[in-house]
Amino acid sequence: MSSLFSKTITLGKELKVSDAEFAQLRDFIYQQCGIYVADNRKYLLENRLANRLKHLNLKNFAEYYYYLQYDAGRKEELNRLFEVITTNETSFYRNPPQLQVFQDQILSDVLQALRKSGQRKLRIWSAGCSTGEEPYTMAMIIAEVLKTELASWDVRITANDLSERVLESARRGVYNEYTLRTTPKEILARYFDKQDMFYNVRPELKKLILFHQINLSDMTQVKRVERSQIIFCRNVIIYFDDDMKKKVIGSFYDNLLPGGYLIIGHSESLHNISRAFKPIHYPGAIIYKKEE
Amino acid sequence: MQECKSIIERLRIDDNEVLREAAFEAGEARCEEAVPLLAGLLQSSNLGVQEAADRALRSIGGRSVIQAAIPLLRVDDAPARNLAMDILRALAAQDVASLIPLIRDTDPDIRIFAADILGATDNPAAVPVLCEALLKDPEVNVRYQAAVSLGALARPEAAPCLNKAMEDEEWVQYSVIEALSKIKQSSSVGALVKAMSHTSDLVTSMIIDALGEMGNVKAVPMLLKRLEESPTALRNKIVKAVVRILGGKSLQLLSPDERENLKVYMLVALEDEDLEVQDAAIQGLAFAGGERASEAVLKIASRLDADQDQERLQQIVRALAQIGLTSALRSGLLSDNPDEARVAVLSLAIVDDPSVPQVLIDAFWKHSRDLQRLIIETLSKVAGPSSKAFFLDVLDRHEDGKVLKSAAYVLGQKLHLEDAADKLFALLEHKYDDVKEAGLEACIAIGGPHVNARFQEFYASAEPMKRLMAVYAFGRMGLAEHWESLKKALHDEVPDIRKVALEAIAGMCWESDAWLPLLEDRLRDESRDVRLTAIDLMGRCYGREVIPFLLTALDDEDDWVKVRALDALGAHQEREAVPRVVPLLQHANRLVVIKAVEALGNIGGTSAFRALLDISTSEDEPELQQAVEASIAKVQEAHEGE
Ligand SMILES: C[S@@+](CC[C@H](N)C(=O)[O-])C[C@H]1O[C@@H](n2cnc3c(N)ncnc32)[C@H](O)[C@@H]1O
Numbered sequence: 058m059s060s061l062f063s064k065t066i067t068l069g070k071e072l073k074v075s076d077a078e079f080a081q082l083r084d085f086i087y088q089q090c091g092i093y094v095a096d097n098r099k100y101l102l103e104n105r106l107a108n109r110l111k112h113l114n115l116k117n118f119a120e121y122y123y124y125l126q127y128d129a130g131r132k133e134e135l136n137r138l139f140e141v142i143t144t145n146e147t148s149f150y151r152n153p154p155q156l157q158v159f160q161d162q163i164l165s166d167v168l169q170a171l172r173k174s175g176q177r178k179l180r181i182w183s184a185g186c187s188t189g190e191e192p193y194t195m196a197m198i199i200a201e202v203l204k205t206e207l208a209s210w211d212v213r214i215t216a217n218d219l220s221e222r223v224l225e226s227a228r229r230g231v232y233n234e235y236t237l238r239t240t241p242k243e244i245l246a247r248y249f250d251k252q253d254m255f256y257n258v259r260p261e262l263k264k265l266i267l268f269h270q271i272n273l274s275d276m277t278q279v280k281r282v283e284r285s286q287i288i289f290c291r292n293v294i295i296y297f298d299d300d301m302k303k304k305v306i307g308s309f310y311d312n313l314l315p316g317g318y319l320i321i322g323h324s325e326s327l328h329n330i331s332r333a334f335k336p337i338h339y340p341g342a343i344i345y346k347k348e349e
Numbered sequence: 350m351q352e353c354k355s356i357i358e359r360l361r362i363d364d365n366e367v368l369r370e371a372a373f374e375a376g377e378a379r380c381e382e383a384v385p386l387l388a389g390l391l392q393s394s395n396l397g398v399q400e401a402a403d404r405a406l407r408s409i410g411g412r413s414v415i416q417a418a419i420p421l422l423r424v425d426d427a428p429a430r431n432l433a434m435d436i437l438r439a440l441a442a443q444d445v446a447s448l449i450p451l452i453r454d455t456d457p458d459i460r461i462f463a464a465d466i467l468g469a470t471d472n473p474a475a476v477p478v479l480c481e482a483l484l485k486d487p488e489v490n491v492r493y494q495a496a497v498s499l500g501a502l503a504r505p506e507a508a509p510c511l512n513k514a515m516e517d518e519e520w521v522q523y524s525v526i527e528a529l530s531k532i533k534q535s536s537s538v539g540a541l542v543k544a545m546s547h548t549s550d551l552v553t554s555m556i557i558d559a560l561g562e563m564g565n566v567k568a569v570p571m572l573l574k575r576l577e578e579s580p581t582a583l584r585n586k587i588v589k590a591v592v593r594i595l596g597g598k599s600l601q602l603l604s605p606d607e608r609e610n611l612k613v614y615m616l617v618a619l620e621d622e623d624l625e626v627q628d629a630a631i632q633g634l635a636f637a638g639g640e641r642a643s644e645a646v647l648k649i650a651s652r653l654d655a656d657q658d659q660e661r662l663q664q665i666v667r668a669l670a671q672i673g674l675t676s677a678l679r680s681g682l683l684s685d686n687p688d689e690a691r692v693a694v695l696s697l698a699i700v701d702d703p704s705v706p707q708v709l710i711d712a713f714w715k716h717s718r719d720l721q722r723l724i725i726e727t728l729s730k731v732a733g734p735s736s737k738a739f740f741l742d743v744l745d746r747h748e749d750g751k752v753l754k755s756a757a758y759v760l761g762q763k764l765h766l767e768d769a770a771d772k773l774f775a776l777l778e779h780k781y782d783d784v785k786e787a788g789l790e791a792c793i794a795i796g797g798p799h800v801n802a803r804f805q806e807f808y809a810s811a812e813p814m815k816r817l818m819a820v821y822a823f824g825r826m827g828l829a830e831h832w833e834s835l836k837k838a839l840h841d842e843v844p845d846i847r848k849v850a851l852e853a854i855a856g857m858c859w860e861s862d863a864w865l866p867l868l869e870d871r872l873r874d875e876s877r878d879v880r881l882t883a884i885d886l887m888g889r890c891y892g893r894e895v896i897p898f899l900l901t902a903l904d905d906e907d908d909w910v911k912v913r914a915l916d917a918l919g920a921h922q923e924r925e926a927v928p929r930v931v932p933l934l935q936h937a938n939r940l941v942v943i944k945a946v947e948a949l950g951n952i953g954g955t956s957a958f959r960a961l962l963d964i965s966t967s968e969d970e971p972e973l974q975q976a977v978e979a980s981i982a983k984v985q986e987a988h989e990g991e
Contacts, residue, residue, distance in 0.1 A: 114881055124940075126940070126972065127938055127939045128938075128940060311369075332396060333397040333401075335396060347397065
């Protein structure tokens with residue numbers, strides 16, 4: 058019985074964020090992770106954070122702002138704040154047509170080139186991987202394509218996200234039926250162990266993926282990511298403003314090896330963001346290629 | 350600059366990665382000397398390099414970039430030419446003089462480009478040149494583009510030449526009409542109307558839209574005149590234009606005949622495919638009113654998606670409410686289509702009519718949970734005492750938390766109904782906290798001896814939750830008879846109860862003799878939340894006697910307790926606190942330091958001022974720096990005022 062429900066019945070509730078406080082928080086959030094909280098989300102922020110303020114026993118949003126900067130618990134709180142402003146929605150085999158193109162065209166093209174050069178080293182980056190469904194899906198597709206050959210390849214998927222909480226659950230690799238709803242049955246059988254109502258990712262798949270925390274708005278962190286042949290960054294840049302999008306997409310370009318591919322969410326586009334890539338139109342997907 | 354030199358050297362190396370990075374750096378360092386090389390790189394075959402050069406040129410900007418980009422308009426390499434165009438558009442305002450001569454170039458393509466770029470200058474000097482091109486250039490695409498750009502500049506002095514250009518061929522007319530509707534000059538209304546006598550159907554319909562856009566009343570009589578003779582599609586557009594110009598309200602200014610006539614056409618326009626036409630008709634019908642209007646508008650609403658069409662739905666709801674309580678709305682409320690019923694409820698919520706509550710009550714039990722929630726929420730705003738039987742019945746029969754909360758609110762806060770108290774007390778044991786809370790507030794609002802007795806029972810309970818609610822209620826009821834109970838609650842074993850008890854006695858602070866010792870005790874409470882609350886209350890109920898306690902709190906182990914004490918001392922400008930505050934400027938937690946700085950700024954005086962001046966701040970602590978500056982300014986200001 059930690060707090061009954063006194064957090065809500067304490068006298069003097071109604072926490073409102075003033076315009077100045079909102080602007081302050083917005084700038085702070087932008088600085089921290091490049092996400093621009095638009096005016097129309099002010100109400101949402103107020104609503105969702107009010108409980109945090111009550112919980113922390115803070116009087117107003119200005120104090121919350123200080124808390125985020127100076128309190129001993131700020132790191133943890135920052136993560137909570139991120140969770141309020143982002144959504145982590147994801148699923149296995151999200152957007153199948155795009156993944157089909159990935160499997161049939163992109164991956165086979167990259168593998169072909171690597172075989173030719175005699176370098177069996179494949180690097181894929183899943184930027185903004187949320188709870189792990191996306192990189193595990195990549196891993197399964199790669200395993201399906203390479204089959205027994207997989208053992209003779211050096212494959213690594215770098216998967217990262219801003220939120221420690223989602224990464225934790227990604228590392229655990231335990232999923233429910235709902236997020237696996239579009240996963241083919243035979244795949245389910247091959248790569249998961251069922252335990253009660255849950256599905257555990259098999260260890261041989263897990264070891265292909267390296268999860269770690271990264272903030273895409275921090276260019277020094279991004280520069281340290283190993284260079285890759287393929288980058289997935291789907292449904293992540295929607296949170297960013299144009300400047301930030303340009304920066305992030307620019308750093309993907311720099312990370313990609315010559316001839317590499319960038320795959321973004323199907324409702325996203327690089328229009329007005331970057332011209333460096335060559336868009337390749339496939340039925341159901343546009344893939345962006347860096348020149349050889 | 351040394352930096353630029355090395356960048357320029359790298360811009361000559363034949364390696365795409367090096368070039369891309371060097372180009373970015375040139376942009377960041379704004380190396381003007383690099384402009385010619387960067388302009389050359391726009392023609393690189395490597396897209397990554399091209400992009401970097403493009404960004405760099407934009408960030409360097411100015412005359413030299415414009416001069417370097419102009420020749421690229423003449424190259425055959427289309428991507429490079431397009432990049433140059435974009436750059437020139439973006440930078441056009443920085444050097445209009447270099448761009449103007451291009452519009453008299455011998456090459457018609459260059460003249461088209463120039464007309465385009467001049468539209469992005471945001472400079473009145475471009476208007477006469479564009480007007481000249483619009484009226485005299487032999488190439489139709491130049492004239493077309495000149496009109497587009499005049500529209501983009503949107504300056505009134507362009508109206509006369511645009512009016513004249515309405516005599517040009519159809520292709521040019523398109524862009525002229527667009528431009529005129531942006532400029533909105535009254536002189537153009539006549540020109541557009543006049544042109545309608547000889548324009549094609551397409552252009553006529555564009556003109557009608559433009560007249561609506563321009564919002565000039567002068568156009569109305571003439572538009573109405575055309576209503577009869579036009580085919581349906583055009584007529585719908587006229588309806589839209591008229592409503593746009595007059596805005597629903599001024600429709601009343603039309604003669605009764607005109608109004609009746611227009612109303613018929615508005616009903617027809619509701620069927621148009623174009624949503625804007627529909628919306629205009631809805632807006633007009635909201636004022637024209639009537640059963641048929643209500644029915645037809647409600648029908649449209651029931652086909653919309655509550656998430657995707659939110660804005661339109663809101664507009665429709667307002668329109669329906671304005672039309673009033675029609676039979677269409679009554680039967681819509683009972684519809685099996687939940688979307689339709691929902692719109693009806695939302696509209697009824699803002700209809701001004703005394704029979705609305707009963708209409709809603711009659712519909713309540715016929716619907717499923719979601720609609721019931723909406724109906725009762727609406728009722729909680731519009732219903733009065735005559736609806737009490739309904740709400741009591743809901744408390745008895747309903748299971749849904751949201752519905753119960755609405756009923757509790759009405760019976761408690763709104764009607765203060767003593768008969769409802771026992772039913773409401775039952776909610777205090779509900780499984781959801783929010784329902785409990787709603788019940789609690791309702792009971793408190795009712796008050797009286799019976800409610801009081803029930804809370805006394807709670808107070809004596811072994812269940813902490815009940816005790817907590819009782820203590821909270823005692824505080825809110827503010828009765829002297831609860832004083833002793835509250836005092837005892839300050840020592841409850843549960844910290845949350847102690848905290849709520851503290852807040853409850855806050856109201857009695859004018860009796861500082863009795864109050865202060867109680868608070869003092871809580872300053873030593875093991876729970877930081879309780880201590881925090883105690884300090885907070887002392888700040889709110891300030892007097893000389895609390896100062897020593899606040900000073901002691903400056904040494905509390907919890908930083909937020911310190912912060913609250915600093916806030917209180919600062920807010921009350923407590924000079925004697927300064928010697929105790931100053932040492933906190935050295936505190937390890939930056940938050941405490943900033944709050945100490947703010948407190949000193951509020952307190953003021955010489956020693957606070959000295960202490961503030963002595964703080965050394967560094968650039969990488971903008972927060973602290975800002976706080977110090979603000980506080981120093983505050984102290985000075987207060988001093989000058991003295
Ligand atoms: C909607 S999920 C997308 C997950 C997955 N890529 C997909 O398409 O299914 C977006 C993720 O981006 C992450 N994200 C947002 N801003 C980020 C940043 N600045 N750096 C790293 N990750 C970020 C969020 O934490 C969230 O998990």
